[in-house]
Amino acid sequence: MQSSARLRSSTLDRSLQKTKGDANLSTFALLFSEMVQYSQNRVDNINDLQSRLADFGKHVGIRVLDLFFYRAGKDKREVRLTPMLVFIQKVFWKFLFNREADNLEQHAQEVNVFSFYLDYLIERECLVNKFISVPNDKGNLNCASFVAGIVESVLCSSGFTCKVVAHQGTRGTTYVINFDKTVMERESRLDSK
């Protein structure tokens, strides 16, 4: 049993370096469409569908971040909030989609005593939504929840606990990032140093 297990060449024996060109867009779009249909057959409402897609994304995000650091050979990681978000908008988006995300905005909100920030990551034309037309009866469905899941798990596993939700707005897809209180407290502590 043991020796046969050792003989087997596993995925861990292969090189992590990128060998082939980019994935074909049609292949990706069709596979993604199957993912959406698979999920849709197993839920009764839009919110569940979106959270299922986000769950798929979370599995991707946590792995793809590791892969990024291996491939890029970067030995620096961001510990402050704004540089981290800029990193996602510019570098990481380029790694995933071969282009930068269009915009990054910060909106301050006051709730009770705490003032906290909602960060918006905005993308005019989202790759996963390129071939998706949302039917009228599914109003606010946004399949970019998958990407929101990726962003959420990348941020969470980098120590920035947060919730990310994808919204369809007039300016394209907006990822609303809502950071945990502990993250904001840490930021203000670091700011005051």
Add this chain to the structure above:
Amino acid sequence: MKSYYFSGYNIGVRLIDDFLARNPTVGRCNDFRETADILSKQGFKTYLGIAPSITNWSPAGDEFSLLLDGNPLTEFVELPEGPGQKLSYNQIICGAIRGALEMVQLEVECRFVQDQLKGDNTTELRVKFLKKLVDALPVGED
């Protein structure tokens, strides 16, 4: 496993349109060998970025093998221990081939005989010609 196959089938049914639109020079195939050639050198090449080699033709010329050298779909895949070892992860490719060829009136059977994920040395896909479909209208057009 069935679910993978049907996902693949759905993909194939739609993929063939995309394929014919991109490759206007591809016409009707004269024989199954030509089909195999286009499948490997153009189909696989476009959509998965690999060109499997065609071998092991049956004497009657109605069945061949595709040897996949590296497969982008399984790049980071490891089958879990236990019952998961039985999973045919690549089944989606079989479904896609069947779906795509069915849309051009060729009924084929497609299965994996060797799979690198299961510890075989190579990944071998067997495609068998069953029959030509005649007067098969696309779904929903009857």
